[in-house]
Amino acid sequence: MINQFGNWIRESQIWGSIFRHGVPRDRRTRAMAILSNVFLHLHPVAVRKSGIRLSFTxxxxxxxxxxxxxxxxxxxxxxxxxxxxxxxxxxxxxxxxxxxxxxxxxxxxxxxxxxxxxxxxxxxxxxxxxxxxxxxxxxxxxxxxxxxxxxxxxxxxxxxxxxxxxxxxxxxxxxxxxxxxxxxxxxxxxxxxxxxxxxxxxxxxxxxxxxxxxxxxxxxxxxxxxxxxxxxxxxxxxxxxxxxxxxxxxxxxxxxxxx
Amino acid sequence: MDSILASSTSTLESVKHFINVACEPHWFMIISVAAFFIFLIGYRFWTKPAVAATIAALVTLFFLASCLDDNFNKIVTKADNVPIVIMMVSVAFLLWLAFRQAAINDERMEKGEPLLEAGADDKVLVWPDLVYSELIALVLCTALLIVWAIVLRAPLEQPANPNVAPNPAKAPWYFLGLQEMLVYFDPWLAGVVLPGLIVVGLIAIPYMDKNPRGNGYYTFKERKFAITSFLFGFIILWVVLIIFGTFLRGPNWNFFGPYEFWDHNRPAALLNTEFHDLFWVNLLGRPLPGHYLMRELPGIILLGGYFLLGPLIMKATVFRKLSRDIGFMRYSMLCVLMLFMLLMPIKMVLRWTLNLHYIVGITEWFLNV
The missing domain is CATH 1.20.810.10 (Cytochrome Bc1 Complex; Chain C)
Known part of the structure; x- marks a missing residue:
């Protein structure tokens, strides 16, 4: 029921017009999630693993x-x-x-x-x-x-x-x-x-x-x-x-x- | 029974008295500087988790026990002073964290093993790895801030009244290091030139530091000079002075020990030794020259020698390699900034030992150093 509702929203024209990519589940859509968002794109798509350790930054x-x-x-x-x-x-x-x-x-x-x-x-x-x-x-x-x-x-x-x-x-x-x-x-x-x-x-x-x-x-x-x-x-x-x-x-x- | 109680009370009082004395400006600074260098020299020992945890536990115990004292409690729990306690704790913890990783990295480099931060090609996607940690940090910080806001009310004093000055009148806490510098320097230096030089000096750091090593990982061994001088400025001349100015300066900007009552009737300290008096009257046994430039000539020569000969002497001795590596312009800039920074502790020592007011005191032009 909830899943169906979620799919219905994600397949609607409004959702599709705001988010140009699918659910970020694979490499391509995850990169798209960063690249196609004006706020998130301040990040690079990928970062050094050691760089995001809390003890480092x-x-x-x-x-x-x-x-x-x-x-x-x-x-x-x-x-x-x-x-x-x-x-x-x-x-x-x-x-x-x-x-x-x-x-x-x-x-x-x-x-x-x-x-x-x-x-x-x-x-x-x-x-x-x-x-x-x-x-x-x-x-x-x-x-x-x-x-x-x-x-x-x-x-x-x-x-x-x-x-x-x-x-x-x-x-x-x-x-x-x-x-x-x-x-x-x-x-x-x-x-x-x-x-x-x-x-x-x-x-x-x-x-x-x-x-x-x-x-x-x-x-x-x-x-x-x-x-x-x-x-x-x-x-x-x-x-x-x-x-x-x-x-x-x-x-x-x-x-x-x-x- | 009574006598045991009485003797333990008097022991406690003498401990408090001892700590009050140890917090007097000169002792406080000397102990801080000594602790600073002992920490840096033995950083591999002090940062071991067991050692660091023991020190942290002892300090916490001491702090909590001190809170039983009314005078101590009153000043530490003042709403606007709580951020400073938070700052002290977080600076200490993060310094430990940084030097712990530096110690590990330095040891690994000696053995030829990879660094903690190794693996430049080992990349992860920002979604989900970074975005989710950012979300968690955001939620945690929001929760913490709301709790802080509920527990502690923002203070609101009496309405502003230009006719009634509070005593002591303190600047916002992050500028208290500069206000403490007013004890040793005139406002044009402590309030204008030195802050200006701090900003210029910070901006200039990456352009003066030509050491290619230590880029992007924690280390102390590879950047001893850079880290020591930066931390001396940040910890000793900024954080320690803020702590001092907040907790140990009371009415009339007089010193008060952590367990002392802020007595408004204690008179302000007197300053009466000028360098020109020391030179002309005490040393040469002559009256002061009439013209102010002649009168201040020894002080001007002393300061001029400090700023002109200092760099040359250091170039021939301790900075021989450094001055060759970074070139004339960078070396001159570095020297000017370092000598200004060192002027602060030097003037402090002169004040404590000789009660010196001004090295150069051309009061006619407001030009006093």
């Missing part, structure tokens, strides 16, 4: 990507409940706790973000210790380092959004660093020399920290700026770089192994 790159997807899904849902203004931000988060059914969204988002930072470090550690950055994978390692930096920036910009004491002061500590940028921060080395006719060009009202916070302190402008960076700009850049990163793994010969 630790699965950390995959887990990082999985957590990125978790962050996107929970993040979009959180955006429904959250307004990035000083008046509402904190109370929206409080309301999320008190009123939203199955209110695990923020927990999933926050712990997922912490876990993603840890997983990406462990992924880098594995790639280093297996020498997988060596030719022909040099460029992909560099893309990976940029992704690491962007992951930290994603987490950093998200840190401010709950608008509680922890958030505000962690960002204050972090963004104070920008004030010391050589030549671009008002308290940075050599900035005092950048002046025209005795008028300093780099001061608290236009330096690197001002650019980051859109103000001289962590206020409403900084909240909006971090929100946009966190929800739109950095995720877009990460997505593009991820596509390059995955595509290059395939092009550079799949999971690494002895030459």
């Amino acid at each position: 630790w699965c950390m790159g995959g887990i990082t990507f999985f957590l990125f997807l978790v962050e996107i899904v929970t993040g979009v849902l959180l955006m429904f409940y959250y307004r990035p203004t000083v008046e509402y931000a904190y109370f929206d988060i409080q309301g999320l706790r008190a009123h939203v059914t199955l209110g695990l969204l923020r927990e999933l988002h926050r712990w997922g973000a912490h876990a993603m930072v840890i997983a990406i470090w462990l992924h880098m550690l594995r790639v280093f210790l297996t020498g997988s950055y060596k030719p022909p994978r040099e460029f992909n390692w560099s893309v990976g380092v940029i992704l690491l930096v962007l992951t930290l920036l994603l987490s950093f910009t998200g840190y401010l959004l709950p608008w509680d004491q922890l958030a505000m002061w962690a960002i204050t500590v972090g963004s104070n660093m920008a004030r010391a940028t050589p030549g671009a921060g008002s308290e940075g080395p050599l900035s005092a020399f950048i002046q025209i006719g005795g008028v300093p060009l780099v001061h608290a009202g236009d330096d690197a920290r001002f650019g980051l916070l859109a103000g001289t302190f962590v206020g409403p402008n900084a909240l909006l700026r971090f929100y946009v960076l966190h929800c739109v700009f950095i995720p877009c850049v990460v997505t593009v770089l991820l596509a390059i990163h995955f595509w290059r793994i395939r092009k550079d010969g799949g999971i690494s192994g002895p030459l």
Whole structure:
């Protein structure tokens, strides 16, 4: 009965139009399953047997990507409940706790973000210790380092959004660093020399920290700026770089192994 | 009976006191660095399953026993600190896993046997072998994350208030290594230049490392220099400093032992030794020169010598073969990055021994090293 129903579905025109191959049971259809699916075709058709051992890859790159997807899904849902203004931000988060059914969204988002930072470090550690950055994978390692930096920036910009004491002061500590940028921060080395006719060009009202916070302190402008960076700009850049990163793994010969 | 209890309590207190002292910044770093090199030198011994399991059991026991202490418990179980405990455990476990396989591979190579990862032509289809493992990993991770989210609530403190600064005000945990560096360097170095160099240095790794061996399998023997320097940066200067900054830095960024109460009244540490004072006043017995460039000249010469003569001396001694193999450009890049990395432990040691504030202190330009 169930088998008959299954066959009826698989022989229908709709199923056939979506999946161009038969059930992946033999070599040909299994290869087709990978090749004809836009998501799965990020994989090669065949991989080195030793490469997919868990003790070799630790699965950390995959887990990082999985957590990125978790962050996107929970993040979009959180955006429904959250307004990035000083008046509402904190109370929206409080309301999320008190009123939203199955209110695990923020927990999933926050712990997922912490876990993603840890997983990406462990992924880098594995790639280093297996020498997988060596030719022909040099460029992909560099893309990976940029992704690491962007992951930290994603987490950093998200840190401010709950608008509680922890958030505000962690960002204050972090963004104070920008004030010391050589030549671009008002308290940075050599900035005092950048002046025209005795008028300093780099001061608290236009330096690197001002650019980051859109103000001289962590206020409403900084909240909006971090929100946009966190929800739109950095995720877009990460997505593009991820596509390059995955595509290059395939092009550079799949999971690494002895030459 | 009472006296036995009293004496065991006092023994426990003295053990706690001993550990508190052993966690002071200089001891903590010295012990970490020593443990790091002892592990690397004896990696074939330490990674044996029985040895590693014994160490893991002892550490777990110590950790659980420590949780009986109120001050320790309070800081370790703080919701936002739990990820750091998870990170410590996973880094330790995966380091063991990597070096275990490296030890096996190194031994096999000595005997001429095939590697763990041998069999380049031995291929399997991605469907089902890889796709299904990915599915299992996905389901497991989802379950773990949901359990984590149910057990531990995301913290929410008081609403942001620009007029009330918490003490200590800490950066997000993954930047605490950099915040710890602020103890030793000015913000322009600890907050801008050093992080920038970390990123540049990481990107540059594959272009500087011309060693063709160790590509695609675990080994330590074939890549001792590369692995030691990378792990020194990652473990000692990043992970250990994060652990230190999270668990052992309290109000006013003062040091507090793991069993110590975070006393808000402890005053911040004082720094008063400048290199120019040591040179002009203490060594030459003269007053400080009036002009700041003259005043800082010895420090500038010292730093210049470090960055210019350092590479040349190493080229003639320890790096003779390496510098020939990788060429002038790569060698210069490697030296700049390595010398900046080593500047961190060097400045730490100078701080602990001489209470040194700045080597070069041109406060007029905010240019302090």
